[in-house]
Amino acid sequence: MSIIEIKSLTKTFGKIQAVRGIDLNIEKGEIFGLLGPNGAGKTTTIGMLCTIIRPTSGSATLAGFDVVKNPADVRRQVGIVFQDPTLDTVLTGHENLELHARLYGVPADQREKRITEMLELVDLKGRSKDITRTYSGGMRRRLELARGLLHKPAVLFLDEPTLGLDPQTRARTWDYIKKMAQKEQTTVVLTTHYMEEAQLVCDRVGIIDQGKIMAMDAPDNLKESMGGDLVVIRVKEPPLQKIQTLPYVTAVKLNDGAVEITMKDAHLHLPELLSIIPHVECVETRVPTLNDVFIKLTGHDIREDSPEDSGSWVDSVARYRQRGK
Amino acid sequence: MGIYALWWREFIVFRREKSRIVSSIVQPLMWLFLFGSGVGASINISDINYRDYIYPGILTMSVLFGSVFFGLYIVWDRKLDVLKAVLVAPVSRISIFMGKVLGGCTDVTLQILILFIFSFLFPSVNPWGIPLALLFLLITSIALVSLGLAIGSMLESLEGFQVVSTFVVFPLFFLSSALFPVDNKLPLWLQSLVKLNPLTYAVDGVRGALLNVSTFPFYIDFGIITFFAVIMFLLGSVLFSRMK
Numbered sequence: 362m363s364i365i366e367i368k369s370l371t372k373t374f375g376k377i378q379a380v381r382g383i384d385l386n387i388e389k390g391e392i393f394g395l396l397g398p399n400g401a402g403k404t405t406t407i408g409m410l411c412t413i414i415r416p417t418s419g420s421a422t423l424a425g426f427d428v429v430k431n432p433a434d435v436r437r438q439v440g441i442v443f444q445d446p447t448l449d450t451v452l453t454g455h456e457n458l459e460l461h462a463r464l465y466g467v468p469a470d471q472r473e474k475r476i477t478e479m480l481e482l483v484d485l486k487g488r489s490k491d492i493t494r495t496y497s498g499g500m501r502r503r504l505e506l507a508r509g510l511l512h513k514p515a516v517l518f519l520d521e522p523t524l525g526l527d528p529q530t531r532a533r534t535w536d537y538i539k540k541m542a543q544k545e546q547t548t549v550v551l552t553t554h555y556m557e558e559a560q561l562v563c564d565r566v567g568i569i570d571q572g573k574i575m576a577m578d579a580p581d582n583l584k585e586s587m588g589g590d591l592v593v594i595r596v597k598e599p600p601l602q603k604i605q606t607l608p609y610v611t612a613v614k615l616n617d618g619a620v621e622i623t624m625k626d627a628h629l630h631l632p633e634l635l636s637i638i639p640h641v642e643c644v645e646t647r648v649p650t651l652n653d654v655f656i657k658l659t660g661h662d663i664r665e666d667s668p669e670d671s672g673s674w675v676d677s678v679a680r681y682r683q684r685g686k
Numbered sequence: 687m688g689i690y691a692l693w694w695r696e697f698i699v700f701r702r703e704k705s706r707i708v709s710s711i712v713q714p715l716m717w718l719f720l721f722g723s724g725v726g727a728s729i730n731i732s733d734i735n736y737r738d739y740i741y742p743g744i745l746t747m748s749v750l751f752g753s754v755f756f757g758l759y760i761v762w763d764r765k766l767d768v769l770k771a772v773l774v775a776p777v778s779r780i781s782i783f784m785g786k787v788l789g790g791c792t793d794v795t796l797q798i799l800i801l802f803i804f805s806f807l808f809p810s811v812n813p814w815g816i817p818l819a820l821l822f823l824l825i826t827s828i829a830l831v832s833l834g835l836a837i838g839s840m841l842e843s844l845e846g847f848q849v850v851s852t853f854v855v856f857p858l859f860f861l862s863s864a865l866f867p868v869d870n871k872l873p874l875w876l877q878s879l880v881k882l883n884p885l886t887y888a889v890d891g892v893r894g895a896l897l898n899v900s901t902f903p904f905y906i907d908f909g910i911i912t913f914f915a916v917i918m919f920l921l922g923s924v925l926f927s928r929m930k
Contacts, residue, residue: 433776436776445767447768448768450768451702452695452699456695456698460695463687463690465776
């Protein structure tokens with residue numbers, strides 16, 4: 362039995378269909394990512410699994426408990442870190458954890474030990490007596506991570522765990538997530554619109570768009586489905602026949618004065634490829650990203666709404682102009 | 687137990703906000719020693735110095751303001767998403783509500799106890815009446831924290847604070863006979879409003895206990911204020927459960 366089993370889960374808000382019939386099984390111990398743009402239905406799905414939102418139809422069980430019929434049991438098995446911070450800023454770090462322990466029924470004799478354990482895991486033991494208002498953004502996230510796992514839940518939900526954090530803090534947060542998931546042997550389900558996050562942290566990724574799951578697999582497998590790396594060579598008369606017969610080439614396309622070659626392991630085979638093409642003007646290599654997978658599946662970009670981390674500023678400008686239309 | 691966890695949290699917050707505690711004690715004292723002494727120089731009521739006369743009413747005022755605003759602060763908790771972590775825990779809404787009520791009552795009761803210490807400065811006050819007065823004030827507090835939570839769970843923004851203060855809290859205070867007696871000297875319209883105000887009976891009960899002067903019999907005061915508390919508690923718990 363999977364730790365989370367979802368069948369035809371649907372949620373409609375008035376006229377808006379936020380989640381349109383999701384089927385999904387999440388296995389115990391894995392780090393699972395729901396990857397999709399804002400508005401795809403990620404937060405709503407998590408909300409239903411945490412029993413905060415009532416499903417319109419369909420069913421979901423978590424650790425064997427039905428989310429509609431036994432919400433209290435589900436909540437005991439669930440830890441959540443929301444997108445926006447929910448710490449009690451009037452309390453100290455230690456007190457925040459203690460309050461959580463009391464609310465979730467952690468036995469009194471285990472409380473202190475458990476709190477210390479979690480504080481050490483996120484490197485906050487030294488600041489635990491300080492009021493959380495004085496914590497930095499990264500520290501608050503870490504405390505919330507510690508809090509989420511305090512009561513040893515079966516599943517930890519993270520809604521956009523590194524949204525708004527700087528690159529170093531993001532990388533550290535990913536390390537903490539992985540370390541804690543492994544140590545506590547908790548299943549982790551996170552939602553994100555950052556493809557690097559899905560790539561680097563998750564064992565499996567479910568690509569979600571407009572309330573439906575478009576694909577689900579390990580990140581590498583999903584990228585494999587693109588057929589390989591993309592090499593774009595600007596050249597006047599490419600020897601198409603010769604290129605196509607190369608064993609590692611899966612597709613060749615002529616496009617506007619350049620040849621687009623899909624091939625496996627470009628970094629290994631590029632020298633040979635270039636040796637058979639005369640008068641190469643310029644070469645560009647692109648390794649497929651989850652965003653490419655996303656575009657292939659849905660026809661649009663993941664990050665239409667968040668230009669803050671797009672690849673180049675030229676792209677941002679283009680997007681900005683587009684929106685102005 | 688969920689209720690205890692929340693009560694514990696409120697207690698920590700209370701201890702931490704020392705400036706709030708100090709001002710919540712100083713304000714009633716100013717009413718008593720600045721306003722009360724001032725008016726008392728010219729006026730006695732039922733042969734009691736005015737300053738002593740309003741002592742029960744000012745205690746009730748302290749409970750009124752302390753309780754209602756405590757409950758209203760739930761709007762802050764919601765805005766800051768602090769409540770979210772609690773709402774998601776395996777604790778029932780009603781437990782959270784009760785924890786908050788207990789927490790609020792404890793806050794207010796501790797403030798009142800400090801004000802009771804000053805009772806020796808009021809010669810007409812009978813110290814043996816303090817336990818009964820405390821009982822009245824406690825029940826009133828339960829009612830008013832519930833009321834505050836009830837309103838707070840429906841308010842969407844912090845602007846509501848001013849509206850509630852002006853249209854709920856101040857009328858409840860001024861029309862409660864805290865500052866003037868309920869008798870036939872009052873114009874009819876004022877008399878009726880005062881008699882309709884549940885707090886009038888709370889003030890009357892406290893005044894009866896501390897000064898041996900009351901307009902209504904004990905059982906009426908006690909009955910009405912208890913009934914009011916029950917209604918408010920039920921209302922508050924229903925609205926709180928429906929919140930968000």
